[in-house]
Amino acid sequence: MNPLAQHLNDQLVDDSPEILSMLSRLGQSMFYPKGILSQSAEAKSTKYNATIGMATNDKGKMYADTLFDVYNHLSPDEIFPYAPPQGIETLRDLWQQKMLKENPSLKASSISRPIVTNALTHGLSLVADLFVNDEDTILLPTHNWGNYKLIFNTRHNANIETYAIFDQDGHYTTNSLVSTLDNFKQYKAIIILNYPNNPTGYTPTQEEVHTIVSAIERLAEKGTKVITVVDDAYYGLFYEDVYTQSIFTAITQLDSKNILPIRLDGATKEFFAWGLRVGFLTFGLNNQKAK
Numbered sequence: 001m002n003p004l005a006q007h008l009n010d011q012l013v014d015d016s017p018e019i020l021s022m023l024s025r026l027g028q029s030m031f032y033p034k035g036i037l038s039q040s041a042e043a044k045s046t047k048y049n050a051t052i053g054m055a056t057n058d059k060g061k062m063y064a065d066t067l068f069d070v071y072n073h074l075s076p077d078e079i080f081p082y083a084p085p086q087g088i089e090t091l092r093d094l095w096q097q098k099m100l101k102e103n104p105s106l107k108a109s110s111i112s113r114p115i116v117t118n119a120l121t122h123g124l125s126l127v128a129d130l131f132v133n134d135e136d137t138i139l140l141p142t143h144n145w146g147n148y149k150l151i152f153n154t155r156h157n158a159n160i161e162t163y164a165i166f167d168q169d170g171h172y173t174t175n176s177l178v179s180t181l182d183n184f185k186q187y188k189a190i191i192i193l194n195y196p197n198n199p200t201g202y203t204p205t206q207e208e209v210h211t212i213v214s215a216i217e218r219l220a221e222k223g224t225k226v227i228t229v230v231d232d233a234y235y236g237l238f239y240e241d242v243y244t245q246s247i248f249t250a251i252t253q254l255d256s257k258n259i260l261p262i263r264l265d266g267a268t269k270e271f272f273a274w275g276l277r278v279g280f281l282t283f284g285l286n287n288q289k290a291k
């Protein structure tokens with residue numbers, strides 16, 4: 001058991017042993033990743049707090065005026081009707097159009113209609129529910145977002161294997177991922193690709209994307225089932241000379257039935273819409289077309 005979960009349980013032994021005994025095995029294993037909590041606490045006393053996950057300026061939280069404006073123009077009939085579980089159909093279509101516009105190499109016939117999720121965290125949980133069995137391997141860069149461990153390892157008992165994305169000189173490298181994929185021997189690989197990367201902000205160049213995608217293709221050609229989960233939480237926050245389409249787009253161009261591209265993106269960071277908690281789950285389809 002994770003020491004953080006153990007610590008929480010130890011507190012319950014003293015405070016509420018009855019509740020501890022009511023918790024399921026999973027409930028007793030849950031914890032809040034320490035990095036997120038302790039960093040936020042530490043950051044409170046600093047001048048610049050880079051841990052809050054929100055964009056701010058000296059006036060407070062940043063948001064899009066156009067989004068704020070929406071609230072003045074919606075009628076109650078547009079706000080209150082029950083939304084279907086997969087999300088409001090118009091929203092799904094609009095998001096799909098947005099994806100296609102921003103990703104000129106992405107074909108409409110290569111993707112599903114996006115399913116609306118309760119932001120990216122929920123999308124990641126759904127992906128884990130759908131695709132992860134005990135002991136499956138999740139490939140993650142050593143620099144990764146703390147909640148992946150909770151979602152994939154604690155909840156679903158997957159093994160987390162990490163690879164470096166920076167060399168000894170601090171330069172981005174694809175070498176470690178490529179050699180991990182070239183030497184991968186199991187039936188199924190679940191690869192989480194998160195660019196711009198949390199916590200480093202790095203986004204690969206076109207050439208680096210090509211190298212990553214070719215390694216995925218080689219692995220699939222050997223018969224491994226490859227589930228590529230693209231976490232695009234920070235999509236659009238690009239700098240310098242990088243590949244500005246989602247790496248999901250590049251993966252949907254691979255013609256292999258052994259590859260399943262999945263994209264998770266949403267309004268949280270892209271539209272500075274921190275509290276709306278609206279995300280999308282989209283599957284790549286091109287590999288499934290009838291031969």
Ligand SMILES: Cc1ncc(COP(=O)(O)O)c(C=O)c1O
Nearest residue numbers: 053119120121145198231233268
């Ligand atoms: C890499 C990454 N993925 C997912 C999320 C969660 O996004 P959301 O708040 O939309 O659930 C975050 C939030 O910080 C993140 O950094």
